[in-house]
Amino acid sequence: MGFFSKLKTLWRGGAPAETAPTPERTEAAPAPAHVERSAPAQAAAGEGWRTDLTLALRQAEPRLSIWLGHVLSGVHEAGPLLRERLLFLFQALDAPQAEAEAFVADFESWLSAMGYSGVDEFRSELQYRLALALDLEDEEDERDRLFLKLSEGLAKTREQITKRIDTLLAGNRAIDESFWEEFEEILIMADVGFEAASRLMDNLRARVRKAGIHEADGFRDLLKDELADIFKTPKRIQAVNPPEVVMMIGVNGVGKTTTIAKLAYRARMQGRKVLIAAGDTFRAAAIEQLEIWAKRVGAGFFAKQAGADPAAVAFEAMDQAVSEGYDLLLLDTAGRLHTKANLMEELKKIKRVLDKKHPGAPHRSILVIDATTGQNALSQTKLFHEAVGVDEIVLTKLDGTAKGGVVVAVTLQFRIPITFVGLGEKMEDLRPFNGEDFAKALLC
Structure with missing residues (x-):
């Protein structure tokens, strides 16, 4: 969508631009009693929620989950209220109406196909779609969600590697040949493989020598740094002749x-x-x-x-x-x-x-x-x-x-x-x- 780069700038700028409702959607709304009110506190009364939501979004920390929390407050299931709130969010970000409608319609089509109605069933999916659409996967919230998912996914592997490394470090004070032999065995048991384990060991030995570490206490941090470096890849040309x-x-x-x-x-x-x-x-x-x-x-x-x-x-x-x-x-x-x-x-x-x-x-x-x-x-x-x-x-x-x-x-x-x-x-x-x-x- 054409407005994504603009939305990304607005999100990272810290607050959305203050916008008035479009003429066809204008409602007579009394001023809120105080700005600390929950975003859609007047939604049930049918008046004033747009003003309240605008104020709440402007005052909120610019994080996707927090903004979405305000938008979904008081929304319990899919339906007209959800549609109106989502359209309002895009409107607050100065998105073209047609493109906002397309996003919401696409999400509603997915809800229908999946048979979902309750917010708990679709909130995670909605946040993911917004993160993709707004190019916000590197935003703190999304990084946190990814890390949690990654950590959960690695539970079985961590059982194979980390606990054995803990035992290794607890049982060895010095980084000697016996230490390296046990460490190699841990890697092979976790399906790192002999060739890769040998390369990793060579790299780690060099790190240990360079850091001047002789005790096992500092080994974990060196291992973490080495693993992070392994996955660094050079930049490459992304441009293509479309498609x-x-x-x-x-x-x-x-x-x-x-x-x-x-x-x-x-x-x-x-x-x-x-x-x-x-x-x-x-x-x-x-x-x-x-x-x-x-x-x-x-x-x-x-x-x-x-x-x-x-x-x-x-x-x-x-x-x-x-x-x-x-x-x-x-x-x-x-x-x-x-x-x-x-x-x-x-x-x-x-x-x-x-x-x-x-x-x-x-x-x-x-x-x-x-x-x-x-x-x-x-x-x-x-x-x-x-x-x-x-x-x-x-x-x-x-x-x-x-x-x-x-x-x-x-x-x-x-x-x-x-x-x-x-x-x-x-x-x-x-x-x-x-x-x-x-x-x-x-x-x-």
């Missing part, structure tokens, strides 16, 4: 289909027009599943018949994306073939076709791997990266595994950025990966 084309790759069963849906959903909430193309024409019901997800998230959909040439799907989907003005094309691909044909050769063919049709495409190749598979995820990364090149990794099911050490292993061995992690089944559970937060959540 942006993203090729999604990965073996069957890793959660590729739902990841595509979640990425499409994120892009849609950020105001982009998204087309999903069903390039996995071999797996039973793959096309139908992807079409259902496309409808759920409000994305366009392109497919041919089952068994069709995936490269032809890519070629024709590219045509549609260009002709119909899509901003983003997400292309699904097969995780295995039902013939003796080589999957990697098929993926290379798709890349050639895309580049010929739209120079520079695919702009990103995203590999989806399942954290619960541990070292198998490393093998998959090696196979796909050597064959077709991997630009980013999405790590799914991190919330259900004790093998979260594979995050470290993948990054150390391949230096491919992990851009998103899956922390649950909901749309909001695919979140940007932050290495510093990961280190903190793992070792807290």
